[in-house]
Amino acid sequence: MVMLERLFPERGLEVIAKLEYMNPGGSMKDRPARFIIEHGIQDGMITSNTHLIESTSGNLGVAVAMVARVYGIKFTCVIDPKTTKTNVKILEQLGANVEMVQDLDDQGGYLKTRIQKVKELANKIPNSFWLNQYANQLNWQSHYYGASSEIAEELSGPIDCLVAAVSTSGSIMGCARRLRKKHPNLKVVAVDAVGSVIFGAKPASRELPGIGSSRIPEILNRDEIDEVVYVSDRESVQGCRDLLFYEGILAGGSSGSVVAAMQKLLPTLPDSYRIVTLLPDRGDRYIDSVYDDDWVSKLRD
């Protein structure tokens, strides 16, 4: 955990970031990948004959491929054309089968097409097991027993607010539930991408992976979220660049989203306030996007 005191030097404000990108696969998705697979192994649902299937455009795929490698389990990862070349290579090097869908869904994204592909594969492949991150309760539980327990145990004193980027909502649900056990008055702020439909906004095209969704996740309980802050791709990019400039932290796109969201919240905050946030992944895999001026210049306003 690091205090972002250069980026947020305001008196009375403390912003504490848990660097979830320090996980071995490079992102916070190592948590659900390991938790779901090890649970499956413990209760006999997953054996060495199992063939794991998941739809993911990046981090969860890498994390599942890594855990599947360790346990010697087959894995097919359903991806789309937005998956970066680097991620495809990492998946392949880790031994995953990669299935690329091509068709856009009715929301202008690929999620629904990917899910359709997963269902097709699940019917075709013997002993298949779909991790189903959007509906699997073990997703949020992995963050409940993982990052947020570590935060709750290591941080003494109050926590006023949790700010987290959402996609499946597993991390915000798990962290909110765990932190509220210790800090019942915790305010929970979800950071969503402009163009994501999670909280009922109109769908639109989005370029950054990791944050936002073109469907509402089954594991989301809207009542546990106090506020939603929307950030555009451009604002997320600027947040990433600020994080790098002021803190020397090279993080992924959604880390920039939470930074941008906190910058938006600044004028509304009380004089003394302590925020906890998660930086979900590293920036290395975004060198050709978020950290590439040409790529950024082509983003829509």
Ligand SMILES: Cc1ncc(COP(=O)(O)O)c(C=O)c1O
């Ligand atoms: C980089 C990044 N940020 C944020 C998220 C959102 O996390 P969650 O799916 O737990 O809502 C993800 C999920 O894939 C991610 O990969």
